[in-house]
Amino acid sequence: MTAALRAEWIKLGRSRFFFGTLAAVVSVATLGAVLTMLSVGRRDYDGVPVTAPAMSRPDGVMQGLEAVSILLGVVGLAVTAAVIGADYTQGTLRNQLMAQPHRLRLLAGKCLALVTFMMTMIAAATVVAAAASFAIAPIRGVDTAAWHSLAGLTEIGKGYLNVLASSLGYATLGLLAGVVFRSPAAAVSVAVAYALPLEMLVSRIFSPAESWLPARLMDALASGARGYRIAYEAAGLRILVFCAAAVAAALVLFARRDVTS
């Protein structure tokens, strides 16, 4: 498995892919932090007033990152679906399976590599979002004293873990889509279409579904379930169940299906 992890990192670590993804997540994180700080004194998307005192609390530093957690999740989903799907369409999976015929080990190694990749990307996004928030907060009259405190650092850590967990949840959807569709284009388009418009539509039409639909639960988890009907722990547990089922399905399909492409 470690061999598969190290091998996969050769692919993930190539400069165009690595820095391209990094640029995407950093841009998204910066955008989130800047727009969140600039919205102080206005109302947010849901009509809730965004005030300087509220933003000055320890958790204010991560508001920007949490606001764009969906986009970061989509990056995780797209990267995973594209990497797994491309192995089929490019025919590279054949070579890999001949070098590592234990299919479950190979997929586990790939997944671990993608997890570490996402950890790196979300860490960069967290640092950049926090830095951008610190830079813009004084302009909008937000006091950053609490952000420097231990509570503030704890919130940064919690924010990182929440957004990472949410992104990994999205990535699991990408993994399943990649293995099912065996094509990056199909996997990314179907998975994104499901996670964004479809789930949003369903939850708008039938609001209780918000507490059960995987992508909605991931959004809840990313923001610490603030403003959601479901409790943080319940959301985490449900996501864990969904992800376990998705990973199990992906493993079974990967292990048992013929590799014909």
Added chain:
Amino acid sequence: MTAETPARPPRTRRGSRRQARTDLPRPPADAAIWSQGLTRCYGTRHSVDRIDIHVPMGALSGFVGPNGAGKTTTLRMLLGLIKPSAGHGFVLGHPIERPAEYLSRVGAMIEGPTFHPGLTGRANLRMLARLRRLGPERVAETLSMVGLASRADDRFASYSLGMKQRLGIAAALLPRPDLLVLDEPTNGLDPAGIREIRCLLKDLAGGRMTVFVSSHLLSEVEQICDHLVMIRDGRLLFQGHVTELLAAEDPRLVLTPEYSCDAARLAALLGDHGLRVDPPERSPDGSVSVHAPEGSAANLNRIAMSAGIALRALRACRPTLEETFLVATGGVDGDLIPRSRSSPDVPTESPDDPADLLTAGATASTSAGGNS
């Protein structure tokens, strides 16, 4: 020879796995690849239909058949990429249901060289080397073996087809395999590259490595392979030594009259003597091709002389592997007949199925090869 072994259903029930292992047929000790009734169905279509293969250890074996014959499907089954619908297969003595037991000793390139286009040739090999827990020095070694060291740090996407082929062969050679399986290894190579690969394969086979090469370049197969497996429509047509296959076929004599305008008359004359003659228009140089053994050359010369036709040349011509292949696989009209049926005095006819000739001619070799 065609495989007549009835296919056994695969044992898939968990409870009978132990019993299934004991029920497995035992491959001959000298077999690098061995199958019995190996079958793969897609719906109702049999892509591979009960084929029995025996590739001896250390052989440089060619695997030929027309497009859609089932070559790639067979290779995929042997490499554990797809599961057989029925039958058994063994690679290096291990059942193909458990590829992890033998793939560390197998190098393969099937369906062309497939690598990540954004990575360099070296990085692509490093990736596979890491999966096999091999060091970077082995990567450098194999790149040198295929003559790709100077372009190893260029992206795979920028490689020519020939360079991609070389990288594919390098990847197959990474694990120092006991069995090398290559699908069209000379595809896209220039003549010098083809010669290099030919020499490389001969060297590898000389070093006791078994090489199983699928190819459409039959002249290449004829030159480099000592053993042949030929399939059509998923069925085995022939397996054995190349020389045995060619020896089983219809020898010809080619007569070239001094004046090409005499070709038609000569053909008609020989036809009148009961000989089977290829239509003269098939030969642009005015030669006449007669299906007759080499020993009848003098008689044919006399027949021509008696009609006042002087011959400029008279030579024996044995069909090449390509001609044999095309006839056997239905690529051209059959003109293959058993040697015993060919004589200057007795008209001969093609068998109904050209494959019959091959199976008849190859019985001895396939029996010796261990097929049941």
